[in-house]
Amino acid sequence: MVFAHFIVGNTRPYTVQDWAKDIALAASKGIDAFALNVGRDDYEASRVADAYTAASGTNFKLFLSFDMTSFPCSGPGDAYILRDYITRYQAHPSQLRYDGKILVSTFGGEYCSFGTGSLNQGWQNAIKSEMPPVHFVPAFFLNAAAFTGIPVMDGALNWNSAWPQGDYDTNFDPDEDYISHLGGRSYMAAFSPWFFTHYGPDTYNKNFIFRCDNWHFSRRWELLVDNRDSVAFIEALTWNDFGESHYLGPVHGDLSRSDDWTVGYDHQGWLDLLEYYIQAYKTGVYPTVSEDRVFFWSRLSPAAANAPDRIGKPDHWQWTEDFLWAVVLLTAPAEVRLTCGDSVEETSLPGGAAKVRIPLVHDCNPSATIYRGGVNSLHFAPDGFEFRTNPRNYNFNAYVASS
Numbered sequence: 001m002v003f004a005h006f007i008v009g010n011t012r013p014y015t016v017q018d019w020a021k022d023i024a025l026a027a028s029k030g031i032d033a034f035a036l037n038v039g040r041d042d043y044e045a046s047r048v049a050d051a052y053t054a055a056s057g058t059n060f061k062l063f064l065s066f067d068m069t070s071f072p073c074s075g076p077g078d079a080y081i082l083r084d085y086i087t088r089y090q091a092h093p094s095q096l097r098y099d100g101k102i103l104v105s106t107f108g109g110e111y112c113s114f115g116t117g118s119l120n121q122g123w124q125n126a127i128k129s130e131m132p133p134v135h136f137v138p139a140f141f142l143n144a145a146a147f148t149g150i151p152v153m154d155g156a157l158n159w160n161s162a163w164p165q166g167d168y169d170t171n172f173d174p175d176e177d178y179i180s181h182l183g184g185r186s187y188m189a190a191f192s193p194w195f196f197t198h199y200g201p202d203t204y205n206k207n208f209i210f211r212c213d214n215w216h217f218s219r220r221w222e223l224l225v226d227n228r229d230s231v232a233f234i235e236a237l238t239w240n241d242f243g244e245s246h247y248l249g250p251v252h253g254d255l256s257r258s259d260d261w262t263v264g265y266d267h268q269g270w271l272d273l274l275e276y277y278i279q280a281y282k283t284g285v286y287p288t289v290s291e292d293r294v295f296f297w298s299r300l301s302p303a304a305a306n307a308p309d310r311i312g313k314p315d316h317w318q319w320t321e322d323f324l325w326a327v328v329l330l331t332a333p334a335e336v337r338l339t340c341g342d343s344v345e346e347t348s349l350p351g352g353a354a355k356v357r358i359p360l361v362h363d364c365n366p367s368a369t370i371y372r373g374g375v376n377s378l379h380f381a382p383d384g385f386e387f388r389t390n391p392r393n394y395n396f397n398a399y400v401a402s403s
Helices: 016-028 044-055 076-089 119-128 144-149 173-182 216-226 268-283
Strands: 002-007 033-038 061-067 101-107 134-137 155-157 186-191 196-198 207-209 233-236 293-298 323-330 334-340 343-349 352-359 367-372 375-380 399-402
Touching: 002 268, 016 033, 016 044, 033 044, 044 061, 044 076, 061 076, 076 119, 119 134, 134 155, 134 186, 144 173, 155 173, 173 186, 186 216, 216 268, 216 323, 268 293, 268 323, 268 399, 293 367, 293 375, 323 334, 323 343, 323 367, 334 352, 343 352
Parallel strands: 002 033, 002 233, 033 061, 061 101, 101 134, 155 186, 186 233
Antiparallel strands: 196 207, 293 323, 293 399, 323 352, 334 343, 334 367, 367 375
């Protein structure tokens, strides 16, 4: 199964109809459920209720992912709200179950004891003792070797497997580490298309990137497809975390003060490519391409460019290179020409999915042409996709477009 992490904290203005639109869109791309990242803000319980209302009558599922950076968890009474959420939706037809048990996850919580002095006993008391059966798959930020001593865990979400944690390409090593220490318990891998956050010290004080070069989107999925027998679940990070630029859904709701780097940067152009890889993961076979398609993404300015931005360049900016990343889906072998100003790449490619890139050096607007036997099958030059060498701010978000 494939899930998308959904930040309920960004849905203050949402209505049931807003939830219904997001659910329909996610379901149409092969996503099975939203992991509802819920915290203690007073409006979040109402938004969770709206989500379950919107999912009613559909095949789409929901489950709770408690944000333990928001909820307190030091005393026994802190468990009450978690238990209340679980029991409130236990019988709801849209509640996701695994092996007949209610799936429950977290973001963090490895420091929680709920007054017991023990991580394992604390969580046992909080969500399992005298409760309906729960399949508990938290994202605990611990060395995976510790998992053998935490039997309350029925699995683990490997949050940081979504991105390389240094200046290198994505690989399956972090996944193997978790799998080897879970002893057959459920492994939930993470996927994320991008990461950039740009908050100054007057707000959240985090300003950095993770490296998502070399078609990270596709390569992460290819690793998960290749190892699908070891991966019980995949959680896409995220549907709507705008502040960290890894949203896959519409730019809608509370943008969490990210307007400077998210407005005008719609990522929905990735969704059809996401669907392609989800089908491959679920079936073990990459789907037949029925229509030529082109997917573009890149930053819109050079990593080394200077800008009049009071917050400054993001940490790790040196980890990323100035390229236009493209994936083409071809119904049959074809010639593909990728251009942006005086950067040109022309290559013969087989049918199926293929990766192409060109360096971004000067001001330019990218385009792609697919042709066979000298006849154009598709020409794609997306409006608004403008690489400029003199940016007004340090925006390392991805600009995404698809034909």
